Amino acid sequence: MSELEQDKLGQGALGGGWLGTYAYKGRLQAQPPVRFDATFYQSDGSGSFFGTILDDGGLGEADIRGEQSGQGIRFAKDYRQSRMPLVSYEGTLSEDSRTMAGTWRIDRTAHGVWDARRTWSDSGLSAEDETEESAESELDTDWDRPRVREVVRLG
Numbered sequence: 544m545s546e547l548e549q550d551k552l553g554q555g556a557l558g559g560g561w562l563g564t565y566a567y568k569g570r571l572q573a574q575p576p577v578r579f580d581a582t583f584y585q586s587d588g589s590g591s592f593f594g595t596i597l598d599d600g601g602l603g604e605a606d607i608r609g610e611q612s613g614q615g616i617r618f619a620k621d622y623r624q625s626r627m628p629l630v631s632y633e634g635t636l637s638e639d640s641r642t643m644a645g646t647w648r649i650d651r652t653a654h655g656v657w658d659a660r661r662t663w664s665d666s667g668l669s670a671e672d673e674t675e676e677s678a679e680s681e682l683d684t685d686w687d688r689p690r691v692r693e694v695v696r697l698g
Contacts, residue, residue: 560581560582561583562581565577568656578599578600602622
């Protein structure tokens, strides 16, 4: 990782890829944890962000919109192919910006905990920058970079 990327990570940038899990608490606690793969884009300098999450749990892809204030994170997940209500997430980004964790809630029907680990970072990444050409050039230059994805439970 370059010094510039490390500096941006130290400032709490969310832009990039995340791999994590969410687990149920309360009456649905017997449900197994669900893995997810997320990509976040920083909208501007205001702390707002957006992106997508793909769950392994069968609900499919969801759009997200959120806000970051310091190390605090809040976002809503809206599933594309499901009639699920919005899922509200709150959490904290670690000081090194490599992990985050928190709680989630669906109205009064379900709640739980979540955590995620950064899989790749591009603090300058915006929706306009994410083109097929840039993806191909990344593959050409980083083809030997390990792409190991692991789920790490926090707390």
